[in-house]
Amino acid sequence: MVAATVIWWIFRPAPAPPISLREEFARRQTQAERNQLYAGAPRWTGPGSGPVLLRNQAYAVGYSDERENPLWVGYRLDRITASQHGKRPSRFAVDRRTRALTSPDEYTRTGFDRGHLAPSFNIGSRFGPDAQLETFLMSNIVPQKPNLNRKLWKRLEELESEYANRFEQIWVFTGPVFDHRRQLLEGGVEIPDFLYKILVDEDGDRIRMLPFLLPQEVRGNEPLSQYLTTVDEIERQTGLDFFWALSDPNEDHLEAFRPTRLW
DNA sequence: CGGCGTAATAGT
DNA sequence: ACTATTACGCCG
Secondary structure, three states, X not given: OHHHHHHHHHHOOOOOOOOOOOOOHHHHHHHHOOOXXXXXXXXXXXXXXXXXXXXXXXXXXXXXXXOOEEEXXXXXXXXXXXXXXXXXXXXXXXXXXXXXXXXHHHHOOOOOXXXXXXXXXXXXXXXXXXXXXXXXXXXHEEEEOHHHXXXXXXXXXXXXXXXXXXXXXXEEEEEEEOOOOOOEOOOOOXXXXXXXXXXXXXXXXXXXXXXEEXXXXXXXXXXXXXXXXXXXXXXXXXXXXXXXXXXXXXXXXXXXXXXXXXX
């Protein structure tokens, strides 16, 4: 037992120092958006009409009826205070607000998990059982390979929760990435090729971001830092414009920056 | 290492 | 809504 503790101590992750920046407008936008969406709801820059905005208690969604997928989800996580403990809900639900009306059955025996974008536990532990239930709407779900969803993606969700606890609060944008060869489940749900997640932390005047791009095919034990990318890259691959409410110099700087290590 | 919590699946 | 099963990280 002592030996295990010593080994854990030796291999525990080291914290990294941040970049420095100032931004006032973003903070106002963030408040105005009920504090879920950092520096504005992502804007659609691709062809056609783009995703439809859906609002929930603890997160917002840009949903595409064409792909039968959410294209982005945005939320804020606070530090966990009281233990708001509810059970994990037992089933997923059709979101009647969508035209696609995707059913949970469309995923059964396909080899794909029903992967949460806004995470069940991270939302439920901060905003309560009702908010947790909303994360089981199919408008929050994308097809994910089990090795990604249950291993690598899960570790990323645990990491964001740890950051929220450590830094008071963080903001998150997350969603799927599709290439040009469309592959669908039987019911018409398109299968993503990658998933992205952007973590945002504000500390006084400083803003920092951690953008990830993860492929479906992983073993699951890879270091998360190997999937760090830039917001610019995510914008190119998704046709979304994030953080447009930031003043241009800061937006340009932050979105072009590729971190090399985790916080 | 063992026990627990969380990510899930399938089947009744 | 419940059971059984699997895998992994955290914790002590």
